[in-house]
Amino acid sequence: MPSTALPTDQSSPLARDADALLPAETEMATFGMGCFWGPDALFGAREGVVRTRVGYAGGTSRNPTYYALDDHTEVVQIEYDPDQWTYDELLEVVWANHNWATEQKRQYRSVILAHDDTKRAIAERSRAALADRTGQSVATAVEILDQFYEAEDYHQKYELRTVPVVADELEALYGDAFTASTVAARLNGFVAGYGSADQRRELLATLDLPPVVIDEIRRRL
Incomplete structure (x- = not known):
């Protein structure tokens, strides 16, 4: 069954994911x-x-x-x-x-x-x-x-892709592991209107992303 391969070392981009349990x-x-x-x-x-x-x-x-x-x-x-x-x-x-x-x-x-x-x-x-x-x-x-x-890449995290400044930054950060990112999954849900205010604040406080990206996420939530 095809699935996105995940790097396991702590230097990988997925180390940023607070919930990144291994498969x-x-x-x-x-x-x-x-x-x-x-x-x-x-x-x-x-x-x-x-x-x-x-x-x-x-x-x-x-x-x-x-x-x-x-x-x-x-x-x-x-x-x-x-x-x-x-x-x-x-x-x-x-x-x-x-x-x-x-x-x-x-x-x-x-x-x-x-x-x-x-x-x-x-x-x-x-x-x-x-x-x-x-x-x-x-x-x-x-x-x-x-x-x-x-499915094709353009279907993955579709709601997040409607905010290109955020999706492009995360794709550059995660590379081939973008679809497997817990952060991308959360932000995709948040942009679509799901998740609590507390969830959103907690995640945004942990993200090491450029201020312009954080500001755009906050603007959309």
């Missing part, structure tokens, strides 16, 4: 919730979510792209700290933040792509509980993830 210390979840830009920002602002990336999954064709998606779905994939989140808690965020009651076209369908049979069983129980609680039919599919294909 081996995290667990992974993949969700389809409509257009993937929104869920990327939604989860990126959450404490305990270490990394986010968007991509394509759930289909049968190989190497899909945005303009040749075939039978795949836009999804967000997150790495999270299992000491701060359970899979059930992540699912509650999913249910509360997209339309799970209406069938959508394949590109934007509602789907939970579990990474193992245990997670699949949790997702199926959660879906059944939602149906019981609401009295509505749940259109969300629950499947096992076969392959995740990372």
